Amino acid sequence: MFPSMKAEFSRWCWLGWVHPAMPFLFWFPLALGIIGWGISRWELSLEQVFLLALPALLSWSLLEYILHRWLFHPFQIGGTLERLARSTHGKHHDQPDHLASALVPPVNAAIILIVLGGIFFLVLPIYALAVFMGFFILGYLFYEGLHLAIHHCKPRTRLGRFLRNHHLNHHKVENNGNFGVSSPLWDWLMGTWTHSKDRN
Ligand SMILES: [Zn+2]
Numbered sequence: 001m002f003p004s005m006k007a008e009f010s011r012w013c014w015l016g017w018v019h020p021a022m023p024f025l026f027w028f029p030l031a032l033g034i035i036g037w038g039i040s041r042w043e044l045s046l047e048q049v050f051l052l053a054l055p056a057l058l059s060w061s062l063l064e065y066i067l068h069r070w071l072f073h074p075f076q077i078g079g080t081l082e083r084l085a086r087s088t089h090g091k092h093h094d095q096p097d098h099l100a101s102a103l104v105p106p107v108n109a110a111i112i113l114i115v116l117g118g119i120f121f122l123v124l125p126i127y128a129l130a131v132f133m134g135f136f137i138l139g140y141l142f143y144e145g146l147h148l149a150i151h152h153c154k155p156r157t158r159l160g161r162f163l164r165n166h167h168l169n170h171h172k173v174e175n176n177g178n179f180g181v182s183s184p185l186w187d188w189l190m191g192t193w194t195h196s197k198d199r200n
């Protein structure tokens with residue numbers, strides 16, 4: 001699926017040696033497992049699952065926007081945060097075709113998801129927790145897969161071309177817009193959507 005994977009990324013050194021397939025191999029079964037467990041443990045109906053999945057996916061896309069806009073692009077403020085951003089997301093901007101740099105390092109993803117799991121535990125009713133968290137993780141994996149595909153695959157659909165164009169424009173304008181990858185929704189709502197001609 002990703003022709004450059006073999007050549008460039010049999011290994012990836014960032015907080016350990018990791019293959020780019022690792023986030024999917026680890027998080028996908030876990031997400032499906034906790035969704036299945038939550039549905040069966042609390043005997044949730046299809047409608048209840050849908051009503052949990054929708055806000056979970058929206059919450060992920062909002063978090064994706066917030067992290068990308070304010071954590072990974074704080075390049076003007078200096079200090080530790082800027083160094084951290086440059087050492088992770090900055091690498092992706094320096095080498096957009098580098099497969100591993102396009103992924104959130106698994107250790108970082110685990111820390112973020114565990115912290116958020118704790119927050120969801122405090123604010124969500126117990127019956128909703130597992131299914132909500134499972135769909136939230138699926139939202140994260142969708143982002144990872146889409147971001148890799150944007151940089152390494154030719155889109156075949158109109159939607160694919162649109163999302164690719166949206167993100168490649170972010171690589172052009174960097175700090176100035178198009179922070180959403182999975183969706184342009186939050187760029188549209190926050191006024192950071194930048195347009196340019198179709199690049200495909
Ligand atoms: Zn990118």
Ligand SMILES: [Zn+2]
Pocket residue numbers: 068072073089093170174
């Ligand atoms: Zn960026």
